[in-house]
Amino acid sequence: xxxxxxxxxxxxxxxxxxxxxxxxxxxxxxxxxxxxxxxxxxxxxxxxxxxxxxxxxxxxxxxxxxxxxxxxxxxxxxxxxxxxxxxxxxxxxxxxxxxxxxxxxxxxxxxxxxxxxxxxxxxxxxxxxxxxxxxxxxxxxxxxxxxxxxxxxxxxxxxxxxxxxxxxxxxxxxxxxxxxxxxxxxxxxxxxxxxxxxxxxxxxxxxxxxxxxxxxxxxxxxxxxxxxxxxxxxxxxxxxxxxxxxxxxxxxxxxxxxxxxxxxxxxxxxxxxxxxxxxxxxxxxxxxxxxxxxxxxxxxxxxxxxxxxxxxxxxxxxxxxxxxxxxxxxxxxxxxxxxxxxxxxxxxxxxxxxx
Amino acid sequence: xxxxxxxxxxxxxxxxxxxxxxxxxxxxxxxxxxxxxxxxxxxxxxxxxxxxxxxxxxxxxxxxxxxxxxxxxxxxxxxxxxxxxxxxxxxxxxxxxxxxxxxxxxxxxxxxxxxxxxxxxxxxxxxxxxxxxxxxxxxxxxxxxxxxxxxxxxxxxxxxxxxxxxxxxxxxxxxxxxxxxxxxxxxxxxxxxxxxxxxxxxxxxxxxxxxxxxxxxxxxxxxxxxxxxxxxxxxxxxxxxxxxxxxxxxxxxxxxxxxxxxxxxxxxxxxxxxxxxxxxxxxxxxxxxxxxxxxxx
Numbered sequence: 001x002x003x004x005x006x007x008x009x010x011x012x013x014x015x016x017x018x019x020x021x022x023x024x025x026x027x028x029x030x031x032x033x034x035x036x037x038x039x040x041x042x043x044x045x046x047x048x049x050x051x052x053x054x055x056x057x058x059x060x061x062x063x064x065x066x067x068x069x070x071x072x073x074x075x076x077x078x079x080x081x082x083x084x085x086x087x088x089x090x091x092x093x094x095x096x097x098x099x100x101x102x103x104x105x106x107x108x109x110x111x112x113x114x115x116x117x118x119x120x121x122x123x124x125x126x127x128x129x130x131x132x133x134x135x136x137x138x139x140x141x142x143x144x145x146x147x148x149x150x151x152x153x154x155x156x157x158x159x160x161x162x163x164x165x166x167x168x169x170x171x172x173x174x175x176x177x178x179x180x181x182x183x184x185x186x187x188x189x190x191x192x193x194x195x196x197x198x199x200x201x202x203x204x205x206x207x208x209x210x211x212x213x214x215x216x217x218x219x220x221x222x223x224x225x226x227x228x229x230x231x232x233x234x235x236x237x238x239x240x241x242x243x244x245x246x247x248x249x250x251x252x253x254x255x256x257x258x259x260x261x262x263x264x265x266x267x268x269x270x271x272x273x274x275x276x277x278x279x280x281x282x283x284x285x286x287x288x289x290x291x292x293x294x295x296x297x298x299x300x301x302x303x304x305x306x307x308x309x310x311x312x313x314x315x316x317x318x319x320x321x322x323x324x325x326x327x328x329x330x331x332x333x334x335x336x337x338x339x340x341x342x343x344x345x346x347x348x349x350x351x352x353x354x355x
Numbered sequence: 356x357x358x359x360x361x362x363x364x365x366x367x368x369x370x371x372x373x374x375x376x377x378x379x380x381x382x383x384x385x386x387x388x389x390x391x392x393x394x395x396x397x398x399x400x401x402x403x404x405x406x407x408x409x410x411x412x413x414x415x416x417x418x419x420x421x422x423x424x425x426x427x428x429x430x431x432x433x434x435x436x437x438x439x440x441x442x443x444x445x446x447x448x449x450x451x452x453x454x455x456x457x458x459x460x461x462x463x464x465x466x467x468x469x470x471x472x473x474x475x476x477x478x479x480x481x482x483x484x485x486x487x488x489x490x491x492x493x494x495x496x497x498x499x500x501x502x503x504x505x506x507x508x509x510x511x512x513x514x515x516x517x518x519x520x521x522x523x524x525x526x527x528x529x530x531x532x533x534x535x536x537x538x539x540x541x542x543x544x545x546x547x548x549x550x551x552x553x554x555x556x557x558x559x560x561x562x563x564x565x566x567x568x569x570x571x572x573x574x575x576x577x578x579x580x581x582x583x584x585x586x587x588x589x590x591x592x593x594x595x596x597x598x599x600x601x602x603x604x605x606x607x608x609x610x611x612x613x614x615x616x617x618x619x620x621x622x623x624x625x626x627x628x629x630x631x632x633x634x635x636x637x638x639x640x641x642x643x644x645x646x647x648x649x650x651x652x
Contacts, residue, residue, distance in 0.1 A: 219488045221478040224467075228475045231464030238446055238462045239476035299466035 034292030035304030037344035041290060041336065042311040049318030061321040068198035074313025076261065077283045078206030078306055081291070082213035083257040084284040085305035087250045089217065091230035091297030092148040094254045096137060097284060099159035101277025104130040104262035106163050109176030109272035119178075119186040127259040133159060134255020138248030148251075156281070164274045174274040183267055192260075193267035202264050209257065210306035217302050226250065230297030286333065287312055290340040311336060375438025376401045377570040378423065378454060378539045383432030385418050392418040395432070396596045398589050400539055400570035405561055407581035408574045410591035411614055416574050419591070420543055423572070424456040425449035455537035459544050461528040465517030469509050472516050473498040473531050501530045505560055522553030529560050539570040546580050558584050578610045590614055 030036060053061035060066040080097060087094055104126040111122025137155055141148045167174050183189045194201040217223040228236040229246045237243050258277070266272045290308035293300025315332045319325075376399045385393040393415045400406045410416045421427045423434070425443030433440050436452050443449045449456070463472050470491065479490040479497075495512040502509045507526045516524060525545055532540055542561060546554040562584055565571050575581050581588060588605065590597030592615045605613075 215488075219491075221480055221487075221489050224471055224475060224478050224489055227467050227471070228464055231466055232460075232462070235458075235460060235462035235464065236475065238456075238458065240447060240450065241476045294466070298464055 031347055031350075034299060034301035034344075034348075035307060036292070037340060037347050038291045038301070038304040038307040038311070041340050041343065042307050042314070045311045045314050045318070045336065049314055049322060052322035052324070053318065056321075056323040058321060058323070061318055065198045066317070066321060068200070068203075070313040070317035071203050071310075072200045072313075073316050074310045075200070075202040075206035076265075077280070077287055077312055078309035079202065079209060079261045079264065080254070080257045080280065080284050081206075081287040081305040081309045082209045082302050083250070083254040085288040085291055085293050085300055085302050086213055086217060086226055087254050088285070088288050088293045088295070089230045089297060089300040090226045090247060090250045091233065092141060092247060092250065093152060093285065094134075094137060094251060095149065095152040095281045096133075096156040096159055097254055097258050098277035098280035099156045099163065100130050100133060100255050100258035101262045101265070101280060102274050103133065103159050103163045104259040105266045105272035105276050106167050106176065106274055108263065108266050109178060110167070110170055112178055112182060113176055114170055119182050120188045123188060123192075123263050126262065127256065130259035130262070131252050131256045134252040134258075135248055137255070138251030141251070142244040142247050160274075167274050175271060176273075177271045178266060180270050183270060189267045192264045200268075202268070205260065205264065206306065206309065209260075210302055213302035222246070222249075227298055230299070232298070283312060286337050289344075290337060292344050308340075374402065376435075377437065378572075379435040379438075380419065380423060380429075381433050381435060383419070383422055383429040383434070385422060385427060385430050391594050393422070393429075393594050396591065396594075397432075398423075398572070398599070399587075400572050402538070402570050403565055403568050404586040405565050405571040405573055405584050407585035407588045408572055408591065409576065409578065409581055409588055409610060409614055410597075411576055413593075414591040414614070415594040416576075416591055417543070418594075420456065420541055420572075420574060423449070424454060424541060450535075453536055453538035454541065455532035455535065455539070456541040457525070457528045457532055457543060457545065459547070461524055463516050463524050463528055466515060468513045468515055469502070469519070469527065470494040470498040470512040472527060473501070473512075473534075477535055497534070501534050502526065505530045505533075505563070506556065520553065521549050522556045525549070525553075525557050526560065529557075529564070533564065533567075533569070537569065539572065540564050541572045541574070543574050544576075545573070546575060546577060554580060576614070578607050578614075582607060582610070 049061055053059065061070075080101075084094065084097065107126035107129055108119075108122045111117040111125055112119050115122075117125070133155075137148075137152055140146075140155075141151050144151070164174060167176070183193070190201075192201065192205075215223075217226060225236070225241045225246045228239070228241050229243050233243050258280075261280075262272075262276065265276055287308035288300065288305045289295065290311055291301050291304025291306070293305065312333065315336060316329055319329050319332065378400050380396065380398045382395050382397055383393060384391075384395055396415070396419060398406065398408065398419065408416055408419065418427065422429050422443075425446045425448050428442065428444070434443065435441060436454075441448075441452060443452070446456075464475070467475070471494070474494045474497075479493045480487050481490045481493075482488050498512045499509055505526055507523050507530075509523075516527065519527070529540065529542070529545075540561075542557075545557045545561075549557060558580060561571050561573055565584075565586075573581065573584065586602050587599055588602075588610065589599045590610070590613045592613070597613045597615075
């Protein structure tokens with residue numbers, strides 16, 4: 001070093017702490033990633049259902065068709081799992097996400113059938129209005145300082161109720177069929193319902209959204225803010241992070257992904273239904289937690305959540321293929337969640353060196 | 356967002372009394388409803404000096420710090436930076452004036468890596484438009500260098516801060532504040548939760564920052580930590596100033612007395628002497644003994 005040393009006090013000999021650091025192996029580094037637990041769990045779920053399916057005398061779980069069918073189910077949750085995980089890492093929940101799916105679908109249905117708008121315009125309208133509701137969720141949480149669990153539980157009821165009331169007033173029923181010819185003729189509907197053999201475009205949405213989410217969280221300044229805001233909002237504010245903006249954006253993103261899922265569903269089923277997305281909030285939180293996100297915020301993984309969605313899809317379809325009564329699904333998911341949390345906790349302590 | 360502006364390598368400015376102080380609180384008062392949190396308190400910190408702010412719990416140290424760092428505005432009195440009166444409406448204003456506060460909670464995230472913590476809120480980026488991304492290579496290099504300069508060797512800046520010791524976290528917070536242009540470093544009770552060895556490391560950082568020409572305000576209620584590093588001592592008791600003294604004007608006992616804890620300590624001393632005498636006389640040291648401190652209540 002060519003620089004001159006300060007005269008006194010500044011230098012402290014051998015750095016304290018260095019003798020307390022262990023060399024860390026590659027295995028440990030990999031296991032220290034938040035998504036490690038989700039990967040282990042998902043491989044385990046696959047093995048279990050492969051064995052159950054084979055012992056029930058069917059290899060369909062292992063076939064290409066079987067694989068694509070659970071991928072499609074996984075994609076339904078996976079499309080929203082990324083935003084839900086980001087929001088959880090940012091320290092907040094959105095319980096209203098299921099009602100937002102119902103709302104967005106109904107806006108598309110009403111736009112096409114009642115207002116006579118072109119389908120693509122109805123889709124844009126639905127995405128815009130739903131994202132707007134997400135912004136409102138965010139503003140209420142940030143302004144009141146109330147827990148988002150409570151705020152979005154309230155908006156869950158309000159949005160679901162509003163969707164039912166609005167639909168009943170306008171159409172007299174709570175289910176709106178959408179003309180197949182209109183869907184086939186629409187310039188953008190194909191982005192949401194295209195399929196080739198067993199492959200459905202929803203799978204692509206799930207993967208692409210997860211990759212974008214992982215990029216945002218891991219590689220951008222905004223991603224650093226998300227983790228910081230979730231770690232401690234007041235500390236992040238002291239360091240100059242625009243906390244309110246980050247949180248509101250995350251609520252908007254969650255609502256946006258709900259609108260994408262609603263569009264995929266209504267373009268695939270040629271209908272919208274006020275009850276779509278019921279229970280989605282719990283599925284999405286389950287995938288995020290299996291994926292290694294902490295309920296307390298500040299830590300988690302988007303890829304982990306995407307993998308968590310895969311485990312959920314495998315379990316739901318695997319039970320059918322293994323010829324087990326599908327009532328067992330909830331027991332399987334509950335067990336899966338519990339095992340995942342314990343495993344993630346252990347991994348975090350053992351490999352990331354945290355207490 | 357503005358790009359981060361790292362401090363130029365600090366060349367220690369010559370100490371001279373004619374230069375205006377870096378930061379001054381002139382006769383500030385703060386009231387919370389009927390509670391007098393702070394009344395007519397003044398404090399001065401010059402470049403290349405450590406000012407120790409001493410006071411017992413509840414003496415108003417935190418309130419004064421919050422005024423200096425822009426969290427509260429004083430109800431009376433003024434602040435001045437480089438001799439010029441200023442108003443801090445928000446913590447950002449104080450930061451922009453070069454006043455960095457290392458709070459007791461350190462503002463570090465245990466579940467984020469060292470380099471991500473270092474640059475939280477001031478992330479370096481590379482690329483343009485949608486491809487503008489967090490420059491993790493630069494972040495890792497700078498964080499490692501800065502931590503090393505201040506005496507902590509972090510081999511792996513991807514290590515989570517939760518795995519660091521209390522002293523290392525304190526170091527991270529101080530190194531970060533200095534790197535982002537602090538001219539005045541306010542250290543809020545930095546040694547209160549630390550062991551002997553770690554306290555020594557932190558005290559050394561305070562001296563080292565002073566030697567690089569920064570003004571340091573060191574808040575503590577521990578006279579043993581304040582005495583060896585302070586150039587001046589400002590004492591707070593019950594929200595009022597107990598005076599400011601230069602180095603060498605006071606010893607530990609008189610500092611304690613001024614902080615309001617002197618009487619209790621002297622009482623303790625007297626009790627201990629009684630115990631020692633009784634023990635020397637072969638009596639059961641505590642049987643039937645009325646302690647002086649009990650007699651007062």
